[in-house]
Amino acid sequence: MTTARRRAAVLAASAVLTAAVLPASVPAAFAATSPPPPAATPSGLYGTSDPAYDGVWRQSLALLAQDTVGVLPAVKAVDWLVGQQCDSGAFPSYRADVTGPCDAKLPLDSNATAAAVQALAALGGQDPAVKKSVAWLKSVQNTDGGWGYNPGGASDANSTSVVIGALAAAGEKPDAVVSKGGKSPYDALLTFARPCGGKDGGAFVFQPKQPGVVADSTAAAVIGAHGKGLVVTAGAKDAGGAACKPATTVEGAAHNGGAYLTSALAATGHLNAPPMPGAADTTAKPDVGNTADAVVALAAQGLTEQAGKPLGWLKQNAAAWAKESGPAAYAQLIFAAHATGTDPKDFGGTDLVAALGATGPAPRTVVTDTAREKEQREQDGKKDDSGVGVWWIVGAFFAASVGAGILLSGRRKSQP
Incomplete structure (x- = not known):
């Protein structure tokens, strides 16, 4: 999910009380138009843009991406993220005042919470925070087995998928996390899968009654269907190729989602972003963020050959987008590089690792596996x-x- 879409989702959450007066044709994700006042960039946070929409999200992705490439983030960067957690275990998109309990009116964010769990679980040493967040996520699971962006909201493919990744990262078995209605997250994912044939055949929609940006929800759901999070390695080759087939299982639906993405990327190597409602320019523009997510999804599905063309397009076209968009964008590209076995330090001539590091506090060190082992031995010696x-x-x-x-x-x- 790109920062722009997170901004739209946060604005929608803040506009719940006024949604009733909006035209039914306006998607909820784009309903609000008045953002909260900008806030000063806190110390320890990656990026310089207003964190109101994506503070926890971009911090989580930045820390997770650094861990993925063997970089130890700055202590204050990790502390900033942990400090955003509410007593309930949930994370909001961002809270400016962390000196006291979370404001009861502060919207809690399942996506930010799930991303934070994945980052903190990967970094280690944050078990209490991880356990509290997982307990909260379980407590707000919908009866259909899925999750909405905010607790109490209708389940959607993106939120359900990122929570599956959090559960897996925390050592849970997602299929065993069952709602009061007896449904698992995978049961929920199946409700978003479109049958083969017709418009968006094989894709996963955002919600059955609100399709949204289908490529975005499809990429998320394919990864979630495999029980994976934001960081994946390539799966075994999909023997089914790129043809959509009737499916009644989440595994079959994931295959069809991969087939849909393959078809959507075949012509140009990139996905397109539809114009925002009311925008003067109605021309579709390349969607770099969702193309990166699609590459990760194809790799997870075992369609690495089909991921080659969009990966090449990203190498040639993503640098300017990432520089403008900030740390979460660099993280998405690092995840795409990792999933396909590509060097993130030479991604079309761009060092994604260095570029991400430059958006926040300097990391403690850059380590290799050997250096990690040496550090562990030294720590063990100090314990002795x-x-x-x-x-x-x-x-x-x-x-x-x-x-x-x-x-x-x-x-x-x-x-x-």
Whole structure:
């Protein structure tokens, strides 16, 4: 999900009380037009744009992307994210005042919460925060097994999918997280899948009564159907190819979603974003963010060959978009590179890792696997020094041997 769509979703949530007077033809995601006043960029936050719409989301993606490429984020960047959590375990899109409990009127955000869980679970050391968030997500699961953007809202494909990723990241089995109605998240995903043939055949719609940007919801749902989160590796080759087939299971629906994305990307290598309602320019523009998400989805589905063309298009065209859009955009491209085994430090000539790092506080260090192992050994050594350490034991051994040499010698001789 791009920052623009998150902005629209947050605005829609703030306009719930006025939605009744809006024309039925206006999608809820684009209903509101008056954003909250801009806020100063907090220390520790990635990006410089107003965080009201996407503060937690972009921070979570930035931290998760850095972890994916072996970068240790700054401590204050992690602390900023943890500090956004409400006592309930939920995260809002952003809260400016973290000195006290969350305002009861502050909209809580299932997408931001799920993204935060994925980031904090990957970074480690944040088990209490992760457990609280997972408990909250379970508590607001809809009876159909899915989740809406805000608690109490109708389930949608994007929200349900990102929560599936959070559950998996936290060590849960998504199919075992069942609602009071006896439905799992995968049951909900199936309700968004369109049958083959006709308009959007094989795709996943945002909601049955509100199709939304179908490529966006399809990419999210394909990944969710595999029980994956924002970071994926390529799946086993899809033997079904790119043909849509009748499906009654979430696995079959995921295949059809991959087939839909393949078809949508075949001509140009990129997806298009429809014009915003009321916009003077009604020309469709390339949708870089959703193209990146589609690449991840195709890789997850095992359609890596079909992901080649859009991946190439991203390498040639995504740099300017990411620079303008900020940290979440760089993270999306890093996820696409990771899913396809592409070097994120040379993505069409752009070092995505360095570019992402430049949008926030300097990371602690850049580490390789060997460096991680060395760091762990050093930490283990410090733990030994702080307790009954190795050298204390050795010293005690020699001290005891001076006073009881004969006995010690006898014991050694008696050992097999």
